[in-house]
Amino acid sequence: MLADWAVDIGSGGTVTIVATSPAKELVTALHGEIGKRSAEPVTIMASLDTTIGPSGEHVAEFLSNHDGEFETPSHLQALVEETDVMIGIRSDTNTHVLSHVSNDIQQRRAKAMAPILQTLMGMEQAVLTPHPTDAWAQRAGMSLPEYEDFLYGAMLRDWETQDEKQERMRERLEAADEARIVGPDTDLTMSLDGMHAVNDIGDLNFPPGEVYTAPVVDSIEGEIRFDVPSIMQGEEVADVHLTLEDGVVTEYSARRNEAALESVLETDIGSNRIGEFGIGMNHDIDRVTKQVSLDEKLGGTVHLALGRAYGRTVGKGYERNQSAIHVDLIKDMSEGRLELDGEVVQEDDEFGWT
Amino acid sequence: MLADWAVDIGSGGTVTIVATSPAKELVTALHGEIGKRSAEPVTIMASLDTTIGPSGEHVAEFLSNHDGEFETPSHLQALVEETDVMIGIRSDTNTHVLSHVSNDIQQRRAKAMAPILQTLMGMEQAVLTPHPTDAWAQRAGMSLPEYEDFLYGAMLRDWETQDEKQERMRERLEAADEARIVGPDTDLTMSLDGMHAVNDIGDLNFPPGEVYTAPVVDSIEGEIRFDVPSIMQGEEVADVHLTLEDGVVTEYSARRNEAALESVLETDIGSNRIGEFGIGMNHDIDRVTKQVSLDEKLGGTVHLALGRAYGRTVGKGYERNQSAIHVDLIKDMSEGRLELDGEVVQEDDEFGWT
Numbered sequence: 001m002l003a004d005w006a007v008d009i010g011s012g013g014t015v016t017i018v019a020t021s022p023a024k025e026l027v028t029a030l031h032g033e034i035g036k037r038s039a040e041p042v043t044i045m046a047s048l049d050t051t052i053g054p055s056g057e058h059v060a061e062f063l064s065n066h067d068g069e070f071e072t073p074s075h076l077q078a079l080v081e082e083t084d085v086m087i088g089i090r091s092d093t094n095t096h097v098l099s100h101v102s103n104d105i106q107q108r109r110a111k112a113m114a115p116i117l118q119t120l121m122g123m124e125q126a127v128l129t130p131h132p133t134d135a136w137a138q139r140a141g142m143s144l145p146e147y148e149d150f151l152y153g154a155m156l157r158d159w160e161t162q163d164e165k166q167e168r169m170r171e172r173l174e175a176a177d178e179a180r181i182v183g184p185d186t187d188l189t190m191s192l193d194g195m196h197a198v199n200d201i202g203d204l205n206f207p208p209g210e211v212y213t214a215p216v217v218d219s220i221e222g223e224i225r226f227d228v229p230s231i232m233q234g235e236e237v238a239d240v241h242l243t244l245e246d247g248v249v250t251e252y253s254a255r256r257n258e259a260a261l262e263s264v265l266e267t268d269i270g271s272n273r274i275g276e277f278g279i280g281m282n283h284d285i286d287r288v289t290k291q292v293s294l295d296e297k298l299g300g301t302v303h304l305a306l307g308r309a310y311g312r313t314v315g316k317g318y319e320r321n322q323s324a325i326h327v328d329l330i331k332d333m334s335e336g337r338l339e340l341d342g343e344v345v346q347e348d349d350e351f352g353w354t
Numbered sequence: 355m356l357a358d359w360a361v362d363i364g365s366g367g368t369v370t371i372v373a374t375s376p377a378k379e380l381v382t383a384l385h386g387e388i389g390k391r392s393a394e395p396v397t398i399m400a401s402l403d404t405t406i407g408p409s410g411e412h413v414a415e416f417l418s419n420h421d422g423e424f425e426t427p428s429h430l431q432a433l434v435e436e437t438d439v440m441i442g443i444r445s446d447t448n449t450h451v452l453s454h455v456s457n458d459i460q461q462r463r464a465k466a467m468a469p470i471l472q473t474l475m476g477m478e479q480a481v482l483t484p485h486p487t488d489a490w491a492q493r494a495g496m497s498l499p500e501y502e503d504f505l506y507g508a509m510l511r512d513w514e515t516q517d518e519k520q521e522r523m524r525e526r527l528e529a530a531d532e533a534r535i536v537g538p539d540t541d542l543t544m545s546l547d548g549m550h551a552v553n554d555i556g557d558l559n560f561p562p563g564e565v566y567t568a569p570v571v572d573s574i575e576g577e578i579r580f581d582v583p584s585i586m587q588g589e590e591v592a593d594v595h596l597t598l599e600d601g602v603v604t605e606y607s608a609r610r611n612e613a614a615l616e617s618v619l620e621t622d623i624g625s626n627r628i629g630e631f632g633i634g635m636n637h638d639i640d641r642v643t644k645q646v647s648l649d650e651k652l653g654g655t656v657h658l659a660l661g662r663a664y665g666r667t668v669g670k671g672y673e674r675n676q677s678a679i680h681v682d683l684i685k686d687m688s689e690g691r692l693e694l695d696g697e698v699v700q701e702d703d704e705f706g707w708t
Contacts, residue, residue, distance in 0.1 A: 079396070
């Protein structure tokens, strides 16, 4: 499914896999698929998160011993630039592996990695996939077999039917000039005029299941509360509430770990502006598991991301929000509604237009 | 020891580690040392042998599913070219992991990897080190704790005293015009005129302990029997006997797995000529463990390598033997002697000149 649907491994191409040892069997199976396609694999021992977030004990050891300036690793950049297909596997053994590394260090590291993140986000063939480990199962409040059932259930689906459903939403979003999100502590408007919508059916995350675009960056006005917890710098941040004026976050609060939110917002000039607006449409992802790449696909949710916008979503002549970070914030729409150009397209977790 | 003696990790430099999961603790510790030095690490999941020999189950899966032409992986090459310091860790879980992959595939793969091997062999800062795993312990006929004692004993030494001892041999070898190896089924002469000798005190292998040079490639005449078994394409090849004329292998035999020897010799034009002549001087490596990077350092042995010569050993204006391979063959000198310009420098495992 990864090699056939999520990415297209071309003959003679170069493939880079990013994984840690718990994904050993998957890495081995992928090497077989890569061999069949006469491509060339390199596997890097580390995890890739939304900010290529270093995870793994070795990376924690590197960061916590480092008190100088970080440089963009030119050898990693050279590898990524020569890579046709990137497969990131989140095979973490402990999702809090960076807990003892200061936010300051993590932030400085993220800045040094930004050029590599930029290359990755511009790639045609890149996929990030979670791998069932005890760490992720535990965070989701499940045993490993339970979590495996959940995860493979969300992966091994009829993607063609899902594709059609999402494509209708993509067209709707592409055509829309304005979006409005209404709900408890929430009334937010943004212009989508001239921006491009993308149907994510496996080209960025696997399992896929979202449609996303970028709002016109300085057009966002109002307030919004995100009911689904986010993970920032390894910490769970609950009930993030933001107020935006001219697209800039002017007020913020959170019920837990507000300091991590503050640190994220202060990363750079683009980190307190919005780079993405997405709609979660994978109804086999039916519960919060505190893994952002799954939670943002939850059927009946929307999300906004602080930070960097995806190049393909930004219309020609429009500003692309730049940042070292890209942090998704997710809103449960079961008590809310989404309007496009004044028409309700999603209300109380249902799509009004289907 | 690795970070301080074997390589010099400069501030802000790029470090590539090659390892598999059994080396996790060492990889983590190295990341701490790299962090302290403000360098940047990338870790690749694979083992590096003398021909960057793919090992690890995932590589076997890749090779055995591949029936097309191999290309030099451009992304790996880009990474290596941007790497200042290379640390290869032989942390194999099964030294026969490639047994089911045909010699033909392994040979074609080695050819595709040759440009990368060439870059690696020209690097100032590169080290290959064995890691105690059950696989290596078993091959050496030891339990893991026994093997750990042996290996760390050969590593944690007074390298400065050893350095002086080896430096005397290096000077002797550098000055010599002709070398002759005599022993059972052995009488071989070669010109060393104009070639450079290198004192390996940790710049290529760790633990170190050899002095090596390149013979003038077409000057080698005679016969030689190598008593220490070699590993070729995952197979143990015992009692290799070679006859050379004008530096070319004209006759060969082996007691076990002669086919692997034949395949190695037929790799390319340079694979049946000699690229290295070395003298093993680490007397804490006191037994054969069937790991070539250790065996070639055995106190009281010499070795010749089929294939590629190290650039630094070849005098200006002399031919450098080129090949996709570099395979060491080791001779126990306890019943032999080494002469330089007619003077016995090593006899019955003793250095006559010390």
